[in-house]
Amino acid sequence: MESHPELEAQIDRWRGYVQRSQAISPADVDELEDHLREHIADRQATGLDDEEAFLVAIKRMGNLDAVSQEFAREHSERLWKQLVLVPEASADANTPPWRELAVVLALAVGAGAAVKAGLAWIDDAGALVRNLGLLVFPFLAAYFMWKRRMTGPAAGALLVPFGVLAVALNLYPFTSNGSTGMLAALHAPVVLWLLAGVAYVGGRWRSDKRRMDFVRFSGELAIYYTLLALGGAVLIALTLATLQLVGTDFEPALEDWILPFAVPGALVVATWLVEAKQHVVENIAPVLTRVFTPLTVAMLLVLLAGLATAGGFADVDRNLLILMDAILVLVLCLLLYSISARDPLAPPGLFDALQLVLVIAALAVNAVMLAAMLTRIAEFGYSPNKIAALGLNLLLLVHLARAAWLAIEFLRGRRPFNVMERWQTRYLPVYGAWAIIVVAVFPPVFGFS
Amino acid sequence: MRIDKDLVAASATPLVLGILSDGDLYGYAILKRVSELSDGGMQWTDGMLYPLLHRLERLGYVSSSWGTSDAGRRRKHYAITPTGRDALAERQRQWTVVAEALRQVWHTTQRPPAAAEGWA
Numbered sequence: 001m002e003s004h005p006e007l008e009a010q011i012d013r014w015r016g017y018v019q020r021s022q023a024i025s026p027a028d029v030d031e032l033e034d035h036l037r038e039h040i041a042d043r044q045a046t047g048l049d050d051e052e053a054f055l056v057a058i059k060r061m062g063n064l065d066a067v068s069q070e071f072a073r074e075h076s077e078r079l080w081k082q083l084v085l086v087p088e089a090s091a092d093a094n095t096p097p098w099r100e101l102a103v104v105l106a107l108a109v110g111a112g113a114a115v116k117a118g119l120a121w122i123d124d125a126g127a128l129v130r131n132l133g134l135l136v137f138p139f140l141a142a143y144f145m146w147k148r149r150m151t152g153p154a155a156g157a158l159l160v161p162f163g164v165l166a167v168a169l170n171l172y173p174f175t176s177n178g179s180t181g182m183l184a185a186l187h188a189p190v191v192l193w194l195l196a197g198v199a200y201v202g203g204r205w206r207s208d209k210r211r212m213d214f215v216r217f218s219g220e221l222a223i224y225y226t227l228l229a230l231g232g233a234v235l236i237a238l239t240l241a242t243l244q245l246v247g248t249d250f251e252p253a254l255e256d257w258i259l260p261f262a263v264p265g266a267l268v269v270a271t272w273l274v275e276a277k278q279h280v281v282e283n284i285a286p287v288l289t290r291v292f293t294p295l296t297v298a299m300l301l302v303l304l305a306g307l308a309t310a311g312g313f314a315d316v317d318r319n320l321l322i323l324m325d326a327i328l329v330l331v332l333c334l335l336l337y338s339i340s341a342r343d344p345l346a347p348p349g350l351f352d353a354l355q356l357v358l359v360i361a362a363l364a365v366n367a368v369m370l371a372a373m374l375t376r377i378a379e380f381g382y383s384p385n386k387i388a389a390l391g392l393n394l395l396l397l398v399h400l401a402r403a404a405w406l407a408i409e410f411l412r413g414r415r416p417f418n419v420m421e422r423w424q425t426r427y428l429p430v431y432g433a434w435a436i437i438v439v440a441v442f443p444p445v446f447g448f449s
Numbered sequence: 450m451r452i453d454k455d456l457v458a459a460s461a462t463p464l465v466l467g468i469l470s471d472g473d474l475y476g477y478a479i480l481k482r483v484s485e486l487s488d489g490g491m492q493w494t495d496g497m498l499y500p501l502l503h504r505l506e507r508l509g510y511v512s513s514s515w516g517t518s519d520a521g522r523r524r525k526h527y528a529i530t531p532t533g534r535d536a537l538a539e540r541q542r543q544w545t546v547v548a549e550a551l552r553q554v555w556h557t558t559q560r561p562p563a564a565a566e567g568w569a
Contacts, residue, residue: 031476031499031525034518038477039495041520062494070500074507 007050011036018064023072036061100272103146108268111139112261119260126176130169130185136264137192138162140271141199147275148202158203161195165439172443179384180443187388190435193218194428211425216340217274219285219333224270232262286341289334290351293358296334300361303327307368321389324369328396331362335403336424344417348410356407363400369393384446388438395434399427452491461493461501463540469511469529470537475518476502476525502527510536 018029036057043053114135122128145155174181201210243250373390409415468482476498505511510533518524
């Protein structure tokens, strides 16, 4: 065939335009394109040049909006994006369609079995809590290693930190009910989660884009896991109530077998669902941030007012400080998810200003807390708990302060949005590093107390 | 002469089924045949043919299969099914009734002067 670059370019553009209609499937586009090309060839045979032949054929094809409406009337199901969990035998049939499901179920059962074994064999409650994450997260990481087809050496390199963490958590002579052991148990999941993240990005952890993908994934996972948990809770409650009425005691089976398998297994299944649906359904986490950002601003302002009227900082309850830390982490998540879903090219808008207000309110709360903590440390001396909380607060302070500064710059049109985005993704590993310090360095420094 | 849109729409199904009953064809060839049969009088909006073909396929009147054109492109061919032949026969009966009724109407209205005289 002779080459007609201009004509090919025009057909390509037309194809791109047709493809945008959800009601017209790729196979239909092929069919229409074949029609168009045939028509153009016929017109060329009657002596028209490329341009004229193309125009005539396009005109005869009809108004694309009307045609796509007609397609939509015939294929209304296409307007609902459909979640295909088990793909039909695809063209590149190297992997049978059911294999992924089999892998997921095997890993879910594996995670459940690991937790069950941990419950059965680890007698010390503190040691069990420290190890829970280690029993579950490797299965998540394994799923991603399999899904991203990580090579043997890369996967091996990822297993090393898991091993080191396991050694630290189990060989350190923690005193029972000591605060360093509890801190290690609290911070280990952060490290494990970031390790799972490295597997999620297929080892490309330096890429900002992939890191943001992991942030999006984490938010969706939290929501899907919650939904699965709610559904599971309803099923369990109904079963429990029914069996109670017929006089069977369901509780031992529930506690010994169902929960140890269902809770970690659901995490693996939720991971798979998020992976499978990622392009099909709109992400829900960013939608929620739109709702909760203004509400959280209001909450922070109420808290600030409450703290201001409470007076002195020295006698602030320790639990209050922990709660406030949790609130700040929540604010950070809101910030991350709204950033993750924002079109980086859109101009600054009202929501960006609202987000800045949120960050500034969080900074104020953070400052109040830092003051309270420093007063407590000056008055009562330091302890592992206080240093851990202080460290987290300082990290949050730096994170929020820079985010506020970049948001102001963005609102004033001095910097593009992606600087803001990059700051978030670049800063994430810092939390991992801090968690590693709390897990690995705190216990020896504070004598495992 | 342009044929009214509603008339085109009403006759589209029997036309396509009738054309396919002569042998398998792909979309563009069906339209060319329609154009030949009507001496260019019936001009369809080309794009509208495909939703129609898909509807006929869903109803089980035609079946489709992917082949390759002379130029090596993917091309979808349509063939009429036994159900489609039954549907075509049914449509033929209906159209025959309509055509007969119309013929009689044309026949009576072609003598308007006589009718006018009668009323005068």
